Amino acid sequence: MDKTQQSLPGLIRQVLGSLHAETVIKAQILQLAKNHLHEPEVITALLQVLPDVKDKKLRDEVMFFLSSLNTSRFPEPRILFDALLQFFKQEKERDTRVALLFRLQESIHQDQQLVDFFIELSATPNLSEPEMIAIQDTLANLPLISEDMAVAALEKHRNSPALLQSQALTLAEKCSRWGDKLFAAAQPYLDIKNDPDIRLRVMRRLADNKQMSDAQLITLAAALPGTGTNGIRYDLLELIKPAMRIPEIRLALANAFATNPSVYDDGEFDAITDMLAPYMGRDPHISNIMLESIKDLPIPAHRRKVLSLVTTRLKTEQVLDPLLALFTRERDESIREVLFHQVKALSVARHPQLVDVFAAELTEPGSPFRVTCAGLLANVAEIYPQVIPALEDVLRYDTDRELLRLCLDGYLRPGVPHHFDVLLAVVRNELIDTLSRQKALDAIVKLDLDASQQQALADALSGIKPNVLKYE
Secondary structure: HHHHHHHHHHHHHHHOOOOOOOOOHHHHHHHHHOOOOHHHHHHHHHHHHHHOOOOOHHHHHHHHHHHHOOHHHOOOOOHHHHHHHHHHOOOOHHHHHHHHHHHHHHHHHOOOOHHHHHHHHHHHOOOOHHHHHHHHHHHHHOOOOOOOHHHHHHHHHOOOOOOHHHHHHHHHHOOOOHHHHHHHHHHHHHHOOHHHHHHHHHHHHHOOOOOOOOOHHHHHHHHHHHHHOOHHHHHHHHHHHOOOOHHHHHHHHHHHHOHHHHHHOOOHHHHHHHHHHHHOOOOHHHHHHHHHHHHOOOOOHHHHHHHHHEEEOHHHHHHHHHHHHHHOOOHHHHHHHHHHHOOOOOOOOOOOHHHHHHHHHOOOOOOHHHHHHHHHOOOOOOOOOOHHHHHHHHHHHHOOOHHHHHHHHHOOOOOOOOOHHHHHHHHHOOOHHHEEEEHHHHHHHHHOHHHHHHHHHHHHOOOOOOOOOOOO
16 A cells, blocks of 8 residues: 555545645545545545535535445445534535435435434425425425334424424335334324324324234223314224233223313213123222222213212122212202212111211211211110210201201210210200200209209209199
């Protein structure tokens, strides 16, 4: 190897990038470079010096020479593409830019960054008509691409403007097989914030896939809350419906529904709940998820439907705690009535969690369930200490005869501690039946009264008509 060959890469860097070297010398160095392409360092030196060449004619010549070379001559094709892309960004001449675009088009299948470059460039304003033609021609004639390239394009532009999303989707549609990764990458495009046409294109592509995997169907189910209406959810549900026998898929659908159950319109709500209904009595995960979702359903009719679907398929004991939690939160009286009738038949002695709920209803003056609760709690007053304050509250302040009679019967059961002031309030209550007042007086007599209590009793009895109550 002669000295010229040995020093050629250095000369290329020194002369072609110099502002002071003669044009003739630069042309000679470039010709030497063309004659010694078998030397890898020569091509590398040309790539490195290209950004430093200030003479436009020479720069164009170097660029076109490099771009004309087969990529197999480069140690790493990406080095060439990086240089050409950088050159394009700096170039102002339209004809040169168009020529470079068509050169890059030839290698678009070799590097994902070229795909991204064309997609992003398509949304750039102020392009010339020939440039737009070159870009559209490239995107329209992309060959079949790998799944990884399609995934990369979709992921890069998931939050981009609609034009870039559309171009990314056009690229992904050229992928012959949409596997799990590509399905996952397409999922964000179903989001309600995206253009409806974008969402419909994704939906059609998903529907075309006749053999979707379980993972893909689970991905579709998870996408439901954020896809919006315009028929997208109905199409997704049609894709999921044939696979409802698979536990993981129906669980994914139930979880997607419960994530935000208020976003579904009546038709979507009915479709989802009807798909899940057969499993609400067999799959405890499904029934628990659906019961939990009731609290987030703003429409009473929706709450009633879910409640009915679950309770008609399960024994009340199986879902007692969720039902009681719903009853405590519910404000619609018709739904509260359904819930109350669902649980009131259970044994309070066997299900102590009923006690606090029934006691709260008993002490709520506006509750329509007070009489029923009084009868249920009266039978366990000696078992659960928290029943006694509720009975006492009624005996002190209420006037309903049936309610007071039931509470007094529970209060007077053996083993229940009696308080003088509570019983005296019953004796003084002229609005209730005489028998109840007499029972209260008989219980007072059995107490060990101090002087002040004896005086209070005497004062109460002095105001009662003769022969109404018997006091011995």
